Amino acid sequence: MDDYEVDLIDYLRVIWWGKWIILACLVVALAVSAAIMWTRPNEYEGAITYRISQFSQALGISAFDGQELINAITESRPSSLDAQLSLQAKAEDERIKVTIVGSTSPSTLSDSLALVTPFVEDQLQAVGADVVSQAMGNMQIAISQLDRQKELITQRMTDISPYNPDDPLFAALAQKVADLEAALAQKQSQLEMLRDTSSNDLLVIKAVGIPSIAKIGPNRKMSVAVAGVLGLFVGVLLAFFVHYLISAREREVTHKKA
Numbered sequence: 423m424d425d426y427e428v429d430l431i432d433y434l435r436v437i438w439w440g441k442w443i444i445l446a447c448l449v450v451a452l453a454v455s456a457a458i459m460w461t462r463p464n465e466y467e468g469a470i471t472y473r474i475s476q477f478s479q480a481l482g483i484s485a486f487d488g489q490e491l492i493n494a495i496t497e498s499r500p501s502s503l504d505a506q507l508s509l510q511a512k513a514e515d516e517r518i519k520v521t522i523v524g525s526t527s528p529s530t531l532s533d534s535l536a537l538v539t540p541f542v543e544d545q546l547q548a549v550g551a552d553v554v555s556q557a558m559g560n561m562q563i564a565i566s567q568l569d570r571q572k573e574l575i576t577q578r579m580t581d582i583s584p585y586n587p588d589d590p591l592f593a594a595l596a597q598k599v600a601d602l603e604a605a606l607a608q609k610q611s612q613l614e615m616l617r618d619t620s621s622n623d624l625l626v627i628k629a630v631g632i633p634s635i636a637k638i639g640p641n642r643k644m645s646v647a648v649a650g651v652l653g654l655f656v657g658v659l660l661a662f663f664v665h666y667l668i669s670a671r672e673r674e675v676t677h678k679k680a
Contacts, residue, residue, distance in 0.1 A: 440658075443664060444658055448654055455646045455650075464640075468535045469636075470535060470539065494545040507523065520542060558613060575595050
């Protein structure tokens, strides 16, 4: 315990001896970090949240998950948007949140947010057109498959000899043909509806709430505080190092004199 107290006192003495070194490191760290932080411009984030309504249940189109729109937004950007601003989009609680981040003024960011909604609407129309086109292709494939099945069953019915309407197999095949004809009629009706459908009728987007603008950086106080702690740490290490060098030098001189 006594040795521990002696060592602690020695450490404190070294720290007191090197107080000006520690103070100098602290001042330099605070000054440098403050100069860097206060010359950096403020960074803001503007956000708009959209809700997408889909009117396609009767057209045989699967539910729209929004990922196609998110990809379209992130892979392109409005031509009039400042190059220093980044545009991002993500799904959030069955909605799509579009954010603009950059080192600019709130008024400039507000003007940029005004460009987002027309841009998102254009991207949604393009995505909707692709969805309709893909659905039409899938519908035509389904119709071709149903036609093929109908032809095969009709051919099998023709091959049944002698013809007997009371034959259970013939009756089953006839019922299958009737079911296929009904399915074909439904698919062809959906195909005609798809041909008359525009992307505006398929997907509708609407902003939820009002656009928000918030400051996200830099956190100057936190940065300066961290720099101060690091400055103190470096100052203490430097004080011990300098004290060690001076002590070693004094011991070497004393040894030579002896």
